[in-house]
Amino acid sequence: MEIKKIKQDDRKFIFEISGINEIEANTLRRSIIAETPVMAITEVEISKNDSALYDEILSHRLGLVPIKTDSKSYNLKERCTCKGKGCAKCQTTLSLEVKGPKTIYTSELKSKDPEVKSVFDNIPIVKLTGEQEIKLVATIELGKGKDHMKFSPGLVVYKHKPKIKLNNDSKLIEKYKNILPEKSLKGNKLDENSILDNNLYEAIDSISQELIKIEYSKGEFIFTIEPFGQLEPKEMLTNAINELDYKLDEFSKKLGSSKKKTIKKILKK
Numbered sequence: 534m535e536i537k538k539i540k541q542d543d544r545k546f547i548f549e550i551s552g553i554n555e556i557e558a559n560t561l562r563r564s565i566i567a568e569t570p571v572m573a574i575t576e577v578e579i580s581k582n583d584s585a586l587y588d589e590i591l592s593h594r595l596g597l598v599p600i601k602t603d604s605k606s607y608n609l610k611e612r613c614t615c616k617g618k619g620c621a622k623c624q625t626t627l628s629l630e631v632k633g634p635k636t637i638y639t640s641e642l643k644s645k646d647p648e649v650k651s652v653f654d655n656i657p658i659v660k661l662t663g664e665q666e667i668k669l670v671a672t673i674e675l676g677k678g679k680d681h682m683k684f685s686p687g688l689v690v691y692k693h694k695p696k697i698k699l700n701n702d703s704k705l706i707e708k709y710k711n712i713l714p715e716k717s718l719k720g721n722k723l724d725e726n727s728i729l730d731n732n733l734y735e736a737i738d739s740i741s742q743e744l745i746k747i748e749y750s751k752g753e754f755i756f757t758i759e760p761f762g763q764l765e766p767k768e769m770l771t772n773a774i775n776e777l778d779y780k781l782d783e784f785s786k787k788l789g790s791s792k793k794k795t796i797k798k799i800l801k802k
């Protein structure tokens with residue numbers, strides 16, 4: 534398997550993977566969105582809530598706030614040395630102590646661990662009027678997207694890598710010049726690099742199949758990751774692969790040598 538970075542900016546990470554098949558590509562996609570541990574608020578202890586929102590709604594809103602995740606310092610609760618009871622290695626807290634009249638934003642959440650805080654400062658939580666007050670402490674834990682969407686680190690899509698063949702016949706170009714995407718042309722010719730970089734090949738194919746022939750490579754995939762902000766895209770990828778490794782090890786351990794032999798026997802029949 535080979536991984537090559539194509540593009541990275543604030544919102545997207547695009548890379549190419551070769552030497553894998555469709556099943557492996559989809560396993561990786563699912564592992565990133567559903568198995569990569571991400572932090573979120575799991576419990577809220579409210580000691581005062583004068584706001585118009587019920588305690589449940591307030592807690593729900595807090596639960597959906599994306600939390601900057603420190604995946605190196607914290608364990609998943611079920612894999613922690615505390616055996617799921619909750620300790621400093623698998624939990625931390627945020628507190629909120631505010632008085633109206635004003636709109637309360639995520640910037641007001643005070644975090645115990647400076648590495649673990651709201652990704653965005655400007656998410657509105659609740660509006661307080663007059664002398665209304667809120668006092669609460671929220672517990673943050675690592676969790677997985679398969680259990681709740683709030684633990685999902687982002688969106689992941691992949692497609693087969695396209696190989697394109699262009700027809701730069703001057704009469705054809707002249708015919709379609711006015712409706713071809715601006716970035717697809719360089720002077721009076723179709724620009725292969727720009728077409729691939731800007732994903733214009735399908736648009737050109739829909740204009741005229743005389744201009745372009747597209748073939749999709751079976752063992753090469755283009756992945757696009759759009760993170761929600763809890764983890765960096767590279768962390769999403771490496772943590773997903775680590776999680777896959779962990780699951781395969783666990784599977785192998787549980788299978789044990791005697792069961793492996795039985796399965797081999799069954800397969801031989």
Ligand SMILES: [Zn+2]
Pocket residue numbers: 610613614615616617618619620621622623624
């Ligand atoms: Zn613990």
